Amino acid sequence: xxxxxxxxxxxxxxxxxxxxxxxxxxxxxxxxxxxxxxxxxxxxxxxxxxxxxxxxxxxxxxxxxxxxxxxxxxxxxxxxxxxxxxxxxxxxxxxxxxxxxxxxxxxxxxxxxxxxxxxxxxxxxxxxxxxxxxxxxxxxxxxxxxxxxxxxxxxxxxxxxxxxxxxxxxxxxxxxxxxxxxxxxxxxxxxxxxxxxxxxxxxxxxxxxxxxxxxxxxxxxx
Ligand SMILES: Nc1ncnc2c1ncn2[C@@H]1O[C@H](COP(=O)(O)OP(=O)(O)OP(=O)(O)O)[C@@H](O)[C@H]1O
Numbered sequence: 001x002x003x004x005x006x007x008x009x010x011x012x013x014x015x016x017x018x019x020x021x022x023x024x025x026x027x028x029x030x031x032x033x034x035x036x037x038x039x040x041x042x043x044x045x046x047x048x049x050x051x052x053x054x055x056x057x058x059x060x061x062x063x064x065x066x067x068x069x070x071x072x073x074x075x076x077x078x079x080x081x082x083x084x085x086x087x088x089x090x091x092x093x094x095x096x097x098x099x100x101x102x103x104x105x106x107x108x109x110x111x112x113x114x115x116x117x118x119x120x121x122x123x124x125x126x127x128x129x130x131x132x133x134x135x136x137x138x139x140x141x142x143x144x145x146x147x148x149x150x151x152x153x154x155x156x157x158x159x160x161x162x163x164x165x166x167x168x169x170x171x172x173x174x175x176x177x178x179x180x181x182x183x184x185x186x187x188x189x190x191x192x193x194x195x196x197x198x199x200x201x202x203x204x205x206x207x208x209x210x211x212x213x214x215x216x217x218x219x220x221x222x
Contacts, residue, residue: 001029002028002062002146003025003026003062003063003177004025004026004027004062004077004147004177005024005025005059005060005062006023006024006025006049006058006059006060007023007059007061008021008023008058008059009021009022009024009045009048009057009058009059010022010056010058011041011044011048011053011055011056012056017201018041018044018201019041019044019045019048019198020201020202022203023203024179024196026147026177026178026179027177028146028147028173029173029177030178030193031169031173031177031179031180031192032177032178032180032192032194032195032196033180033181033182033185033189033192033195034046034179034180034181034195034196034197034198034203035181035183035188035195035217036198036217037199037217040199040201041198041201042151042181042198043151043181045181045198045203046150046151046181047080048069049072049078049149050072050078050149051070051071051072051073051078052073054069055069060072062075062077062078062147076143076144077146077147078146078147078149079147079148080140080148080150080151081136081137081148081150081151083155085124085132085136086136087132087136087139088124089123089124089125090123090124091123091124092120092121092122092123092124093123093124093127094121096124097120100139106142110139110142113138113168114164114167115131115164116135119131119135128158128161129156129157129158129161130157130158130160130161130162130165133157133161133165134168137150137165138168141168141169145176146177147177147178148172148176148177148180149180150169150178150179151180151181152181152183153165153169153182154187154188155182155184162184162187166187166190166191169191180192185209185212185217185218189208189209197211197212197215197217199215
C-alpha cells in the first residue's frame with residue numbers, strides 16, 4: 001500500500017510557533033481526522049503538505065520518494081480541497097466537469113455519480129452548499145492523486161449531503177489515503193481510521209471522543 005510520510009514539520013509565523021516537530025503518516029486505504037480548536041494550525045498543516053504554504057522544515061515522502069514542497073503540485077500525488085469554493089459561480093455544472101475531465105469515461109463517472117443528474121443543469125452559484133461541496137469532492141476525488149487533503153468537507157452542509165459525502169469518502173479511501181479536518185467531529189469520527197488533535201503546536205493521536213475532552217477540544221463527552 002502506498003504511504004505518505006511527513007516528518008520533522010515545523011512552521012512559525014514571526015515568533016509564533018504554529019506547528020512543532022509534527023510527524024504524520026497516511027496509507028492508501030486510511031482516512032485520518034485532524035481536530036483542534038480554531039487557529040491551532042489544521043488548515044496550515046494541510047497547506048504545508050500540499051505545498052502552498054512554505055514550511056520552516058518538512059520532509060515529505062511518498063513511499064521511498066522524497067518530494068520537495070515545490071514538487072508536490074506538479075507530482076500530482078497529493079490533491080487538496082480548500083476551505084473556500086474554487087469553482088466559477090457563473091458556469092453550469094455540466095460545463096465545469098469537462099474542464100477537469102477531458103476524457104469521456106472520466107466525465108461519465110461524475111455525471112453518473114449519485115445525485116449529480118438532479119443538479120447538472122444548475123449554475124454553480126445556485127447550488128445548495130451541500131451540492132457544491134459534494135461536487136467539489138467528486139471532482140477532487142476523481143482526479144488521479146493518491147492522497148487527499150480535505151479542509152472542512154462537512155462545514156455548513158445539510159444532513160442529507162453529509163451522508164452522501166461520507167459515502168463518497170468511504171468509496172474514495174479504497175484507492176486513496178485521506179487526511180481531513182472538520183469541526184463536525186461526530187461525522188468525522190464515523191468515517192476515520194485514526195484521529196489526531198493539535199494542541200499547543202503539537203499533534204497527539206487520540207483513541208476516541210473522550211480524548212477530545214481530555215485535550216480540551218470538547219467540553220464534555222456528549
Ligand atoms: N499568512 C499568515 N500569516 C500570519 N499568521 C497566519 C497566517 N495564516 C495563518 N496564520 C495563523 O496561524 C494560526 C493557524 O491558522 P489555521 O488557519 O491553520 O488554523 P485552523 O486550525 O485551521 O483554524 P480554524 O479551525 O479556525 O479553521 C492562526 O493563529 C492564524 O492566525
